[in-house]
Amino acid sequence: MSAMNAAENPELWSFLELLEPGQVLAGTVAAIRPFGVFVALDDGPGHPVHPGVGFIGIPELSWVRFEDASEIVEVGQRVVCEFLQFDTWNGEARLSLRAMQPDPFPLFADGVTAGQVIDGKVTKLVPFGVFVEVADGIEGLVHLREFAGEPVESPEDRVQVGDRMKVVITEADRVRRTVSLSQRQVAADLR
Numbered sequence: 001m002s003a004m005n006a007a008e009n010p011e012l013w014s015f016l017e018l019l020e021p022g023q024v025l026a027g028t029v030a031a032i033r034p035f036g037v038f039v040a041l042d043d044g045p046g047h048p049v050h051p052g053v054g055f056i057g058i059p060e061l062s063w064v065r066f067e068d069a070s071e072i073v074e075v076g077q078r079v080v081c082e083f084l085q086f087d088t089w090n091g092e093a094r095l096s097l098r099a100m101q102p103d104p105f106p107l108f109a110d111g112v113t114a115g116q117v118i119d120g121k122v123t124k125l126v127p128f129g130v131f132v133e134v135a136d137g138i139e140g141l142v143h144l145r146e147f148a149g150e151p152v153e154s155p156e157d158r159v160q161v162g163d164r165m166k167v168v169i170t171e172a173d174r175v176r177r178t179v180s181l182s183q184r185q186v187a188a189d190l191r
Contacts, residue, residue, distance in 0.1 A: 004049070004091035011045045012053065016086045016093055023083040025095065027054050028076060032069045037061065039079060039095060053092055056081060060096040063103055064137035065123075073097070104137045108179075109172040117186055122163045125155040132165055132181055140179030142167055148183045 006013035019025075027041040030052035039054030040046075047053045056079075061072045073079060081095035112118075120132035120140075129143040142165070144152055152158055159165060168185040171178075 003089045009048060009091055012047065012091055015044050015053070016091065019083045019086060019093060021083060021085060024080060024100075025054065025083055025093065026078065026080045027052065028078055029073045030075065032073065032075060034069075037069055037073055037097075039081065041093065044093070047092065050090070050092060054081065054095045055087070055090070055092045056095045056097050060084070060094075060098055063098050063101060063105070065131075065139060104135070105177050106174065108135050108138045109174050112169050112172055114169055114171060115185075116169045117166060118169060119164060119166050120181075122159050122161055122165055125159070125161060127154070130155045130159055130165075132167055134167065134169070134179060134181070138179060140167070140169070140172075140181040142181045142183055146170075146182040146184050148186065 025041055027039040027044070029037055030040040031038040036058055037056040038050050038052035039056060040052040041054045044053040058069060061069055066072055079097055080100055081097050082099035084094040084096050087094050118134045120134040122130050123133050123139055124131040129141050129146070131139045131141055133139050144155065147158055165183060166186045167181040167183055169179065170182050170185070171180040
């Protein structure tokens with residue numbers, strides 16, 4: 001596929017060139033794809049190839065982790081997004097939906113301390129541990145080595161998605177936006 005150009009799409013190009021980063025744009029979700037969401041912008045022209053001139057990449061949909069974009073938006077839904085940049089290759093407006101919502105991570109990190117015990121819910125099993133939701137939209141990792149009791153080779157040996165789990169916060173890294181958790185330290189504190 002070749003890049004789009006201004007000569008073939010003058011109306012589209014002039015619209016996109018006038019947009020400023022940070023500008024707020026409204027539109028309707030036109031299509032959901034595995035790689036992102038197309039948005040038909042209220043004030044924008046149609047697109048010669050894509051279902052909409054606006055595009056939200058998967059990471060820009062939400063602060064919370066999700067498996068499928070349809071968990072966050074649906075076709076026909078009205079959305080208000082922040083304009084990030086003019087993608088000149090695809091001739092589209094790159095947008096962020098999550099920029100319109102407060103980032104829950106700094107608030108969480110400010111409100112917890114290392115060593116604090118939290119009751120969370122197991123959300124995902126991975127070969128090296130489990131992810132536990134410790135606050136709304138905030139998940140942390142319990143590495144296999146941080147499981148209480150006898151060593152385990154697979155998280156399925158101990159827990160399933162949906163199980164409740166008491167964990168200790170060992171670190172909330174604001175730069176990497178990660179939370180490290182331990183179940184082993186909870187057991188140690190109870191002795």
